Amino acid sequence: MGRMRILVLGSGAREHAIIRALLAEDADHDITAAPGNAGIADDARTIGIDPSDGVAVASYAEAHGVDLVVVGPEAPLVAGVADAVRARGIPVFGPGRAAAQLEGSKAFAKRIMDSAGVPTGRAEVVGTLGEARAALERFGEPYVVKANGLAAGKGVLVTEDRGAALAHASRWLEHGTVLVEEFLDGREVSLFLLSDGEHVLPLAPAHDYKRLLDGDHGPNTGGMGAYSPVPWLDEGFVDEVVDTIALPTIRAMDIERAPFIGLLYIGLIVTDAGPRVIEFNARFGDPETQAVLPRLVTPLSGLLLAAATGGLGSLPRPEFALDVAVAVVLASEGYPEAPVTGRPIHGLDAASAVPEVQILHAATGIEARSMDATSSWSTEALVATGGRVLNAVALGTTFEEARERAYEALGRITLEGGQFRADIAAAVPSAAR
Ligand code: AMP
Numbered sequence: 001m002g003r004m005r006i007l008v009l010g011s012g013a014r015e016h017a018i019i020r021a022l023l024a025e026d027a028d029h030d031i032t033a034a035p036g037n038a039g040i041a042d043d044a045r046t047i048g049i050d051p052s053d054g055v056a057v058a059s060y061a062e063a064h065g066v067d068l069v070v071v072g073p074e075a076p077l078v079a080g081v082a083d084a085v086r087a088r089g090i091p092v093f094g095p096g097r098a099a100a101q102l103e104g105s106k107a108f109a110k111r112i113m114d115s116a117g118v119p120t121g122r123a124e125v126v127g128t129l130g131e132a133r134a135a136l137e138r139f140g141e142p143y144v145v146k147a148n149g150l151a152a153g154k155g156v157l158v159t160e161d162r163g164a165a166l167a168h169a170s171r172w173l174e175h176g177t178v179l180v181e182e183f184l185d186g187r188e189v190s191l192f193l194l195s196d197g198e199h200v201l202p203l204a205p206a207h208d209y210k211r212l213l214d215g216d217h218g219p220n221t222g223g224m225g226a227y228s229p230v231p232w233l234d235e236g237f238v239d240e241v242v243d244t245i246a247l248p249t250i251r252a253m254d255i256e257r258a259p260f261i262g263l264l265y266i267g268l269i270v271t272d273a274g275p276r277v278i279e280f281n282a283r284f285g286d287p288e289t290q291a292v293l294p295r296l297v298t299p300l301s302g303l304l305l306a307a308a309t310g311g312l313g314s315l316p317r318p319e320f321a322l323d324v325a326v327a328v329v330l331a332s333e334g335y336p337e338a339p340v341t342g343r344p345i346h347g348l349d350a351a352s353a354v355p356e357v358q359i360l361h362a363a364t365g366i367e368a369r370s371m372d373a374t375s376s377w378s379t380e381a382l383v384a385t386g387g388r389v390l391n392a393v394a395l396g397t398t399f400e401e402a403r404e405r406a407y408e409a410l411g412r413i414t415l416e417g418g419q420f421r422a423d424i425a426a427a428v429p430s431a432a433r
């Protein structure tokens with residue numbers, strides 16, 4: 001592809017993984033992140049622009065001759081940042097505001113799935129507690145209740161407890177409408193597809209661990225770990241999802257005059273009757289990306305640029321290494337409800353020294369700390385600034401090997417009160433059930 005100027009929006013481990021993949025392909029790429037984090041700042045230039053400010057992002061990209069803007073998180077997409085950049089003729093990987101509704105509104109996504117004939121759970125949109133009660137009655141348990149709009153991973157409750165289901169509906173009805181959905185039984189998988197609005201290219205499937213605690217207990221989170229590939233999928237799984245879900249969805253979006261350019265994230269449950277969509281997202285998943293991109297052999301910049309400029313139709317499917325990748329998230333005490341921030345992080349150099357391991361930063365920052373109140377000199381400390389702090393990502397020839405490396409690295413890191421799941425990739429089924 002040659003050296004490119006790339007602006008990456010976002011500040012998580014997902015964005016760090018994207019930047020590492022771009023640099024692994026060509027260390028000469030000129031990469032800027034807005035706003036980035038302390039780890040990203042070691043690999044790229046970071047700037048203090050608000051990623052959801054379309055005018056600021058587009059003006060920066062124009063003034064600095066950026067060749068490609070890559071939008072990491074959903075908030076800038078829903079805010080229309082991709083539209084602002086595209087309007088200046090700059091290639092941008094990420095859908096415009098209208099197409100980002102595929103993630104921003106679960107009711108919109110259901111309507112698109114209906115019109116495209118895409119297999120998903122039956123659902124009802126409700127606007128009052130009375131309607132919610134009636135819908136829960138009709139669907140029966142286990143109950144699935146979802147906030148309609150963006151909820152940062154906290155909007156979904158799956159429970160046998162009718163009181164809890166109603167309380168969740170009541171809480172989210174204060175912010176808008178709520179979906180009551182049919183419970184789908186099966187294993188979960190995330191599939192990412194690059195889309196140029198007309199063609200799609202699938203990346204390797206990944207499995208995400210959504211619950212906070214070992215054994216899939218505790219509250220839903222943004223994701224506590226991931227592995228890729230997913231050995232328990234049938235051989236034809238990816239083709240089936242491309243043909244029966246991804247392409248019909250992309251066509252339906254085109255008919256809506258909301259062409260989907262960027263990453264179509266399909267969250268699926270593999271039921272006995274076949275794959276069913278539980279959600280669409282309009283961007284790379286976090287932490288799945290951290291397990292998918294380290295295995296990518298095809299240069300990432302070419303794929304993202306081709307998606308942004310309508311050129312995916314002429315490209316072969318991206319290739320992935322046979323290695324497996326395991327990503328384990330280290331989160332702050334109190335995550336997901338009320339993460340404690342500001343605590344120092346130690347041991348990252350020792351952790352990165354474990355073979356085949358990368359430490360990807362999420363919520364990290366540099367804080368100046370004075371040594372004592374009377375002296376004028378101070379030192380800089382790496383501190384946690386949010387809920388999901390960093391990921392230890394390891395490659396290996398087997399899940400056992402990758403997992404051992406990731407946990408060896410995590411064991412070398414100290415963060416007071418830090419939490420991580422101990423069972424990421426511990427019991428990966430080898431075949432379909
Ligand atoms: P979502 O944010 O839509 O991905 O939902 C969060 C989690 O809730 C998913 O990862 C699933 O584990 C679970 N979930 C969502 N929808 C359903 C459903 N219809 N049936 C069973 N589990 C679901």
Ligand code: GLY
Binds near residue numbers: 208281284286287288
């Ligand atoms: N890992 C789930 C998400 O990115 O939405």
